[in-house]
Amino acid sequence: MAQSIHDFHDDPRNADIRIWINGRLLPRAEAVVSVFDSGFVLGDGVWEGLRVVDGEPVFLAAHLDRLFEGARALALDIGLSRAQLAAALRETLAANNMHDGVHVRLMVTRGIKRTPYQDPRACIGNATVVILPEFKRPKPELLAQGLKLFTVHVRRGAPDVQDPKLNSHSKINCITACIQATEAGADEALMLDPHGFVATCNSTHFFIVRKGEVWTSSGDYCLGGITRANVLQVCREAGIPVFEKNFSLTQVYSADEAFCTGTYAGVAPVRSVDGRAFDTVPGPMVQRLQALYADLVRSDAAAARAGSGA
Structure with missing residues (x-):
């Protein structure tokens, strides 16, 4: 049977993770974004996947380089500096008591739209930034x-x-x-x-x-x-x-x-x-x-x- 390289064995700890959304750490069930969000409406955003080893998001500088390069190409203002994003990542890991065997999805979208239309000028407010960490290892x-x-x-x-x-x-x-x-x-x-x-x-x-x-x-x-x-x-x-x-x-x-x-x-x-x-x-x-x-x-x-x- 075919499997994805991203498959993993379920970890019960993931039911209680806290997810960082625009500066707030929310329980999994409450971690939601608007149906008017640019990412949902149009896939307008950039993202990175990071692996955590010995308590550290490895190769973080390279991941942030790519994230900011993509945001610049899309004329997308993340609204946070590299240092602030790194601090938010570490805050999220600490809140979840995560040290190893962790994969993090860092996502940035253009934010909320006043109407579901592709023009970036239809956006109101700031970018949406999400840090979603999970206890997750590839299947051996x-x-x-x-x-x-x-x-x-x-x-x-x-x-x-x-x-x-x-x-x-x-x-x-x-x-x-x-x-x-x-x-x-x-x-x-x-x-x-x-x-x-x-x-x-x-x-x-x-x-x-x-x-x-x-x-x-x-x-x-x-x-x-x-x-x-x-x-x-x-x-x-x-x-x-x-x-x-x-x-x-x-x-x-x-x-x-x-x-x-x-x-x-x-x-x-x-x-x-x-x-x-x-x-x-x-x-x-x-x-x-x-x-x-x-x-x-x-x-x-x-x-x-x-x-x-x-």
């Missing part, structure tokens, strides 16, 4: 067996249509890709760029391993992934040949290993693409990269704790 059995991918007909768009660098609430192309992959019995969709080269997955980034080399797409048609960038970094630091380049499905099918990256699951092995199975899952390179990435995560959390005086 899914990571052990690997992901099953299916190449879908839905392409990644050019930046003059819907810029894939923008981590907006408007994800309909990724959703339609996910639906097609799910209907095909796969866990995740593999998406091509407008030229037919491999681009990315619907919610993760995609890599292959060929003859000791690690390949990923050129990056021209995918989100600026933070875990993707970190994997590129650890490869270079470890002396592993790594390339951002165009490659085709033919080269995917004949690869030695494949894996996906994302904030939630880190480095996740792929067991098959379009029915072509890989011999060993996880393969030796994937196992090595999982260990190197885990070291980088722990190092970032330790540096964050030292910087905050914790």
Whole structure:
């Protein structure tokens, strides 16, 4: 049975979480936004997913960089500084007694509209900012067996249509890709760029391993992934040949290993693409990269704790 890479085993503690909305910490049942909110009406907003390790939202600076870059592109005034958002994140974690095994969704929309219309000038008041934390870990059995991918007909768009660098609430192309992959019995969709080269997955980034080399797409048609960038970094630091380049499905099918990256699951092995199975899952390179990435995560959390005086 197909599963999402974002699947998790239910944690009863999530029933009592408190969610930060515009400066107020509210019980889960009371954490609501208006039907006139721009995010609900039009998907007008930006967001980040963050992983909490040893009490720290790891790679926070990079996540805030991407959030503010997206908000600037949309001419969206978040209304809070980076320092204020970081403080709100930590306030939310403390209120929920959260230290590890936590995933946080930080969401910003343009705020309330006086009428459900796309023009930003129809907004009244300030942006809506939500911090939604959950006790959530990726399923170990899914990571052990690997992901099953299916190449879908839905392409990644050019930046003059819907810029894939923008981590907006408007994800309909990724959703339609996910639906097609799910209907095909796969866990995740593999998406091509407008030229037919491999681009990315619907919610993760995609890599292959060929003859000791690690390949990923050129990056021209995918989100600026933070875990993707970190994997590129650890490869270079470890002396592993790594390339951002165009490659085709033919080269995917004949690869030695494949894996996906994302904030939630880190480095996740792929067991098959379009029915072509890989011999060993996880393969030796994937196992090595999982260990190197885990070291980088722990190092970032330790540096964050030292910087905050914790």
